[in-house]
Amino acid sequence: MRREGHSRTAGLASGKKPPHSERVTSETAPLRPSLTALGWSNFFAEQITAAETGLIALRISSVHRARMGAQSDQGPLRLNLPPKTNTADYAVGDWVLAEPESHLLIRRLERSSLLQRRTEGARFQQLIAANVDTLFIVTSCNDDLNPARLERYLALANEAGTEPLIILTKADQVQDPESYRARVTGLQRGLQVVTLDGTSPEARRILSPWCGPGQTVALVGSSGVGKSSLLNTLTEKRGAEAQLTGSIREDDAKGRHTTTSRSLHAIAGGGTVIDTPGIRTLHVSDISVGLEVLFAEITELAPQCRFRDCSHAHEPGCAVQAAVKAGDLDPARLDRWRKLLEENTENTPIMTGPRGNRVVKPAGKRR
Numbered sequence: 483m484r485r486e487g488h489s490r491t492a493g494l495a496s497g498k499k500p501p502h503s504e505r506v507t508s509e510t511a512p513l514r515p516s517l518t519a520l521g522w523s524n525f526f527a528e529q530i531t532a533a534e535t536g537l538i539a540l541r542i543s544s545v546h547r548a549r550m551g552a553q554s555d556q557g558p559l560r561l562n563l564p565p566k567t568n569t570a571d572y573a574v575g576d577w578v579l580a581e582p583e584s585h586l587l588i589r590r591l592e593r594s595s596l597l598q599r600r601t602e603g604a605r606f607q608q609l610i611a612a613n614v615d616t617l618f619i620v621t622s623c624n625d626d627l628n629p630a631r632l633e634r635y636l637a638l639a640n641e642a643g644t645e646p647l648i649i650l651t652k653a654d655q656v657q658d659p660e661s662y663r664a665r666v667t668g669l670q671r672g673l674q675v676v677t678l679d680g681t682s683p684e685a686r687r688i689l690s691p692w693c694g695p696g697q698t699v700a701l702v703g704s705s706g707v708g709k710s711s712l713l714n715t716l717t718e719k720r721g722a723e724a725q726l727t728g729s730i731r732e733d734d735a736k737g738r739h740t741t742t743s744r745s746l747h748a749i750a751g752g753g754t755v756i757d758t759p760g761i762r763t764l765h766v767s768d769i770s771v772g773l774e775v776l777f778a779e780i781t782e783l784a785p786q787c788r789f790r791d792c793s794h795a796h797e798p799g800c801a802v803q804a805a806v807k808a809g810d811l812d813p814a815r816l817d818r819w820r821k822l823l824e825e826n827t828e829n830t831p832i833m834t835g836p837r838g839n840r841v842v843k844p845a846g847k848r849r
């Protein structure tokens with residue numbers, strides 16, 4: 483890969499022009515979002531080789547079994563897939579290079595971040611979204627709020643190298659949204675939390691620090707928490723253009739899995755947002771760095787334990803147990819750390835070592 487700098491980006495951005503584009507100068511305001519607004523940056527531009535300057539850059543906006551949609555600086559289009567393309571290898575948010583006229587997919591560019599998860603017993607990780615700057619972890623101010631579940635999403639964000647933001651929706655439905663905020667702020671050091679009404683235009687203002695031009699956010703969380711409602715607010719989509727939203731059940735505040743596929747959209751006046759279907763249970767696997775960051779206060783105490791391989795359960799001279807006794811560490815938090823660590827070990831295939839590539843279950847369907 484050669485470093486070619488900015489001119490490469492500019493050349494690539496204008497690779498495919500409509501017939502009238504000769505009249506368009508750089509001073510003219512573009513009618514379509516520029517590649518930069520879509521999240522294109524030097525990180526991607528620098529991956530383009532001299533032989534690829536005639537190609538166009540596209541951002542994957544939807545991935546289905548046999549087809550993929552993409553956004554170009556000219557608007558949305560359907561990618562032309564070479565035979566034997568495995569669409570499970572592509573994530574919404576990926577940048578790819580394609581032929582300008584035929585839109586034939588040539589190759590995917592290296593990712594700046596990748597959110598992925600292993601569904602129970604699956605051999606391969608399922609790709610949630612790529613090239614995401616901030617993970618919007620959405621949950622509501624109601625009885626469904628669950629700190630242990632949010633910790634799983636935080637571990638996912640940490641592992642992918644994306645900044646997490648907890649969004650507490652439906653703040654308009656309760657007397658004291660601040661009491662809900664208080665239940666989540668301590669889940670990770672320096673964690674950012676906002677409370678809002680996702681159906682109100684005010685939500686756009688509250689989220690604007692994360693939604694500037696070129697920034698990409700992804701919405702994740704349980705069904706019914708208001709991910710698609712928030713997407714419609716951020717993108718100002720209404721009517722047939724809008725993402726479908728669904729009501730939640732009265733008795734347990736659970737959603738009905740209204741959104742069924744991942745998709746990428748332009749934020750009004752800003753960056754890019756990815757909607758995802760509600761996740762029933764987020765299992766952790768392949769996520770040790772993510773857990774270290776999530777439980778930093780435990781990780782940092784471990785070197786002070788008497789035994790190097792201390793499990794912080796019953797060993798003498800355990801600094802973590804001492805912190806619990808001193809009231810500095812919530813024992814429930816320690817329990818959740820242990821549970822996630824065990825689940826991660828159990829679910830993560832061992833790629834090397836005497837047991838070789840241990841796979842949880844035989845190869846099943848990939849998606």
Ligand SMILES: Nc1nc2c(ncn2[C@@H]2O[C@H](COP(=O)(O)OP(=O)(O)OP(=O)(O)O)[C@@H](O)[C@H]2O)c(=O)[nH]1
Binds near residue numbers: 652729730761
């Ligand atoms: N009052 C209020 N209602 C909201 C808010 N956010 C979402 N809702 C409502 O909550 C319900 C579920 O919203 P959706 O946007 O469909 O939820 P989702 O997270 O996309 O759900 P799935 O697609 O099933 O994963 C809808 O009836 C919304 O109108 C909010 O902040 N305040």
Ligand SMILES: [Mg+2]
Binds near residue numbers: 741
């Ligand atoms: Mg939805």
Ligand SMILES: [Zn+2]
Binds near residue numbers: 800
């Ligand atoms: Zn210990």
